[in-house]
Amino acid sequence: MSPGTTDLILLILFFVGLQAWWIIPIIKKNNMINKRGEELKEEIKQLEKLYKK
Helix, strand or coil: CCCCHHHHHHHHHHHHHHHHHHHHHHHHHHHHHHHHHHHHHHHHHHHHHHHHC
């Protein structure tokens, strides 16, 4: 192994960790918003069926 390999590997892991630190909460929040949107669509469909009768 050349002298700078371990430093480079640590730097890459650190960079990936920092990227994951801010992007994972965004993905989780987006999934929660999408789930809520699906629930609202189902509720709207149920109300439309109720008022069509």
